[in-house]
Amino acid sequence: MxxxxxxxxxxxxxxxxxxxxxxxxxxxxxxxxxxxxxxxxxxxxxxxxxxxxxxxxxxxxxxxxxxxxxxxxxxxxxxxxxxxxxxxxxxxxxxxxxxxxxxxxxxxxxxxxxxxxxxxxLIKKNEEAQLLEDVICLVFLNYYFEEFAAKHEDEKVIDILKKTWVKMSEEGHKAALELKLSENSLTLVKSAISEIKP
Incomplete structure (x- = not known):
């Protein structure tokens, strides 16, 4: 075929x-x-x-x-x-x-x-563009974040996480928090989220 x-x-x-x-x-x-x-x-x-x-x-x-x-x-x-x-x-x-x-x-x-x-x-304005951005962020968090975090100071890591988080949709946020992250990584993610102004 x-x-x-x-x-x-x-x-x-x-x-x-x-x-x-x-x-x-x-x-x-x-x-x-x-x-x-x-x-x-x-x-x-x-x-x-x-x-x-x-x-x-x-x-x-x-x-x-x-x-x-x-x-x-x-x-x-x-x-x-x-x-x-x-x-x-x-x-x-x-x-x-x-x-x-x-x-x-x-x-x-x-x-x-x-x-x-x-x-x-048109991220945030186009549904497909937002979907792709969510996936890029999820791939980073799931496969590359641990390695990245190990190489940098927590302050820099949290700054990157904040920039990543604001690019994502609410659905993306939900999926990110369901990833099997290490305890340390999850702590860094939660610290970043807490610093983002509503």
């Missing part, structure tokens, strides 16, 4: 991410870092919102496509440099994904829709 264009698009995104030169170890197994991240995005999205549109599923899978090609250290190691790096990455992710979607036969309107999601346009 011939694969659908959606299945082909996902396979091509995975093929790109499988080229990642960076690896991530899970249970003694080595994975290309961004391939693993993209699969975690899909898994979390479908657990959180099983009926998510194909457009959101593609945007989630391609969220970090080829991220390693623009290293962080190519930009100044300050907040301005960080924001410029993130903007450049989003543009690249959207362009690579758009090329893939065009290749498999999606129309311009659909490609624009996915590009806007990857570029995080």
């Amino acid at each position: 011939k694969p659908t264009r959606f299945e082909t698009a996902i396979a091509l995104i995975d093929k790109k991410n499988a080229e990642d030169i960076n690896t991530y170890y899970v249970c003694g197994m080595s994975y290309p870092k961004e391939l693993l991240y993209s699969q975690r995005m899909t898994r979390t999205l479908l657990q959180f919102k099983p009926n998510a549109s194909r457009a959101v599923q593609i945007a989630a899978r391609a969220q970090h496509i080829c991220r390693w090609k623009i290293p962080r250290d190519e930009y100044p190691m300050d907040r301005v440099g960080y924001l410029k790096w993130r903007e450049t990455l989003k543009k690249m992710h959207a362009e690579i994904t758009s090329d893939i979607l065009k290749q498999v036969g999606y129309d311009a309107q659909y490609i624009t829709r996915v590009s806007h999601l990857i570029n995080k346009k």
